[in-house]
Amino acid sequence: MIKRQRTTLIRTGLTLIGVVALCAWSQQLPVHNGWQVGGGINITLAATLLCGFLMAELLSHMGIPKITGYIVAGVIAGPHATQFIDFHTLEKIQLINEVALSFIALHAGAALDRDLLSSRTRTIVINLLLQITLVPLFVFGAIMATAPLFAFGDLMSQTQLLVLAILSAIIAIARSPSSAMAIITECRARGPFTDTALGITVAMDVLVIILFTGAMAVVSPLLGGSETKGWFQAAILGVELAGSLAAGALLGYGIQFFYRHVSKDHALFLLFIAFAVTRITKLTGDQLSAFTDVHLTLEPLLICIAAGFVVRNATPYGEELEENLMRISLPIYVLFFSVAGASLDLAALAACWPLALVLVLSRAAGLILSTWAAGHLTHLPVKECRLAWMSHLTQAGVAIGLTQIIAREDPATAAYLTTLTLAVITLNQGLGPVAFKRALIAMGEAGQDRR
Amino acid sequence: MPVFITLFTILCLALLGYHLVYRGHGRRFHLSGAAFLLVGYLLGPDLLSLLDETTTTHLYPLSGLVTGWIGLMYGLQIDLPFIKRLTAPLLVSASLDTGLTLLLFFMGTLTLFPALGPHYTPTLAFIISATAACSSQAALVMASPHLKPTPSAMALMRIATTGSLASLFIFALSFLFSGPTPSPDQLSMLTQSELPIILGTTMALVLLYTLFLSQRRSREELILIVTGMVVLTSGLAATHHFSPLLANATTGFFLGNTTRYRDRILSMVIILDKPLYLLLLILLGARVIPITGPLLLTIALYLFLRILAKMTGGLLISLFHTAPTLPRSAGIGFLEQGGLAMAICFDAQHTFPDATTHTVVTAILIATLISDLAGRLSWGGLIATPEKRP
The missing domain is CATH 1.20.58 (Methane Monooxygenase Hydroxylase; Chain G, domain 1)
Structure with missing residues (x-):
């Protein structure tokens, strides 16, 4: 052997x-x-x-x-x-990367089975509540406590530092549904631990936008903008969120229509859908920005997750969709994550790795405490309470998108935030998948998906 | 126009057209591909300008994948059992049909075509001859009752396939007379430098395929490997100023005959063949130039020469091909050109981009459409002849 x-x-x-x-x-x-x-x-x-x-x-x-x-x-x-x-x-190859992300999001949405999730609703809700409280708290505290130790602390005003800490704390709860889905697919994992992890990961990517919306309204006056402008920005984000979910639901029914009328070549159609969503959202966003002052772009990731979720749970084609997605997923995952690897900003990591490390550790500490507490409150097995945090380390996608929003308000703070976020993502993308895979194996759910 | 809008529209129309043509009532006309060429023309610089020159440049990788895929499929089909089926009468028949076409077109391109426009080089003569020699074997299958070819249709198919393979060889010769850096002694450069590079690269690619496939692979892994290798082969060919179609065909040929992975790869290739072929038609249609007097004359001349060559070839074949007996009008069976001619046109457009090539390619595309439709209308008498199946 x-x-x-x-x-x-x-x-x-x-x-x-x-x-x-x-x-x-x-x-x-x-x-x-x-x-x-x-x-x-x-x-x-x-x-x-x-x-x-x-x-x-x-x-x-x-x-x-x-x-x-x-x-x-x-x-x-x-x-x-x-x-x-x-x-x-x-x-030049960024286009392929974005299409792949939409495809993976569709896969993640299609993997969310409402029946399986309903048995864990309480666990998921308590986990979400604790994580959105404790993780930002730990990260905010870590930045404020360690800032005087780093050079950037002297270069920023107290207000800018506060804004950086608040926004980094919120961004810290963002996850990477694509990475989680890739690990689950690779391990062929199935079971309550897997479903809970995926459910929390996807829900958290929606929640982070809502929380970021609120945070933007709070920090906008601190950055010299008016409170009205802050709430306007928040309203725009709210519209983006609601619009994305609604568009996703519509798309889900569109996919159902296609499946009902066309019996073959679904994989090609799904690739086309991923491409269309990616490009139409960008095109409409660009057109709107060109003719108005409003920066409103629907989020392709959320649209595809919502579409996948609708097909899975509101139509009879859920299993078929997941099978079709699984069939062509390998080249998509390989291309996406290889290009993502090439895009990882090692320069940013080299520039601020000590602070990034502090953030990664404080985020992990927040996750350990929140998942452990949630597990005990919902009477989960001890092993699951101990290992749950390992499934939430991965981070990407939405986090970078959110840093771009602050760039319109305050480019100086955004520059620090972007560098720091990219450095943290680089570390979390290195550690997260390994940790998640080990957790799935330890929980005995790897290899359980025999479809 | 941004590349993404173009790519999006192409994919949208390709999918729509695919389901309308392959699955709707227009199914019987699907072999001509006329609808997709028209869609391409609609997107091209003359009408919607979605597929302009710049955008086409951005779509080079897609172009490489499309032609590479077709090339690999052809190369894989030329395996030892196929070669063994080529009996002496078949080979003589194929030589008569293809040889006559090649000779007529090569002479015509260097003597008659220059009267219609400048820059008819030997390279172009080889390209035109190669496309003219192609005959569609798939059309003969589709024309057969219940898709079961009769013995005579089977013989015609083998002759057509052999002729198409010869056309690939002729297309390869066009690279002998051209290169990114023109040299006075192209032949010695080819034999001393380019040929060893092509063969060496092909061997390296076959070795890579072998290394990849020597392990048990899942279907998903096979799709990834074949896609990656086809794109790699196309890329290597393009950087060496060689044809992705030929490079993949050569790789496919060696792969099919020196390894045991032919069937596994072929099954993967066939899965994506149809949608990629439709993309090829759309991309080709986008480069069609507006109809002008000289273009119409070029089309007429091309059609005349080709019908003359194929019908005469068919007549000569019928004189001595006795097992099975072929009718005098056997040439009708070779009139349809099929996808290989289009793939050669597409490759030539990229590798030898100039005004004359664009004119000639447009003429060949339109002539191909006319040949396909004419062949379809007239082959009833050829195929429907009552004949006992084996």
Whole structure:
């Protein structure tokens, strides 16, 4: 058995070396025309896909989740390491990344089975309440307490520091449904622990927008804006949230209509839906900003989660949708997380890793306390109380989006916030998937999804 | 126009068209692909301008995937059992039909076509000849009652397939006369430098496929691997100023004959073949140029030469192909050109982009449509002949 594993490992390593060598060799060729430039982008895309897949296979032999392998491959190929994918190419393939995120969100929504969640409603609600209270409190306290120790504390005014602490505290509760879904898919996990974790993760991504809306209304006067402007901004975010959920519900019924009338090629249709949602939201947002002063963009992630949830729970096509999504999910996950890895800002991490580490630790402490307390209050098994926090470390997506909103109010604070958030995400995306996979294995739910 | 709007519209229309044409009442016309070419023209710079020059440049990766996929599928089909089925009469028949077409078109391109416009180079002559030599074997299957080809239709299919493969070889020759950096001694450069690179890269790609597939893989993993490898092969071909179609076909050929993974890969390739083919038609349609006098004459000349070549070829074949006996009008069976001719056109447009290539490609596309529709209207007499099935 060990010999066989070693052979597989060597073979995977050789394949990886082969792909890298072939791509590196092709990069040395002189480029004379547009067709050759197009060929270069083709090679980058293919290398991202294949190397991410192979790296994940290699690391999985060490018990590391495949998603971490994809991210590591992206980091190595990215602009901060080997520069095989430079910033220019990264920008060009961003489109694929956004489409993939919408697709994964659809998958996450389709995985939320109301019947399974209803048995855990109390646990989920108490978890949400405790987490939105304790996690921001811990992070806020950590920033305020340690700020004098760092150079940026001297560069910022007391008000700016307060705003940074409040917003970082709120952003700390944001999760990464895409990462959670990728781990669940990879582990083929199924069971109450998995459903609770996914339910909390998705609900938290909705809650974080609501809380951020409130926080924006509070901090806007501190940043020199009027209170009215703050509430206006909050109202816009509210409309975005409600609009996204409503659009998602409509889309869900649209998917049902398609499934009822067309019996084949659903996977292609779902990819098209992911693409359409991503681009229509951006297009309408851009058009609205161009003609008015209102920055209102519907959130593709929420639209797709809502659509998936509606199809799963309000139509008879839930199981079919999940199966179709599962069938083509692998290339999507590999591309998405490899590109995400290449996009991770190592420069930001290098610039503020001590503070980022403080934030990661305080966030983890808040999660440990809140999940442990929620578990005891709802009489969950001791093992689950002890391990639940491990399923909530991953963080991405919405967190970055929220930092962009504050940039319109105060670019200086936003610059600090963005750098800090990116650094924290880089650390959490490294630790989170490993922790979640270990928790699923420890709870005995990995490999339980036999569909 | 931003690339995402274009890509979105293309996908939307491709899906809509796919379900209307393949699943609706228009199913019987689906082989011509005319609807998708028209959609492409609608999106192109002459009308909606959604697929303008800049946007097309941004869609290079998609182009590489589309032609690469078709190339791989063709390459995989040329396996040893197929080669063994090519008996001497079949090979002579294919040589007669294809040889006549190639000869007529090569001479015509260098003598008659220049009267209609400038810059008809030997490269273009090879491209035009290659597209003219293509014949659709799928059309013959679709025309057969209950999709079961009769023995004569089967013989015609094999001749058509052999002819199409020869056209790929002719298309490869077009690269002999061109390159990103023109050289006075292109032939020696090809044999000493480019050919070893192409063969070496192909071997490396086959080795990579083998390494990937030597482990037991799930269906999802296979889709990922084949997609990644096709895009990689297309990218490598484009950076070497070579055709993604040919590069993938060559890889597919070696893969099908030197490894045991042919069936596994072919099954994956067939899954995505239809939607990608429709995308190819839309992208091709977008580059169609407006109808002008010289263009109409080019179409007429192309059609005339091709009908002449195919009908004469069919007549010659019928004289000595006795098992089974073929009718005198066997050439009708070769009139439909099919997807390979379009893929060659698409590749040529990217690799040799100039005004004459665009004119010629437009002429070939329109001629292909006319051939397909004409073939469909006239093949009844050829295929519907009562014949005992084996």
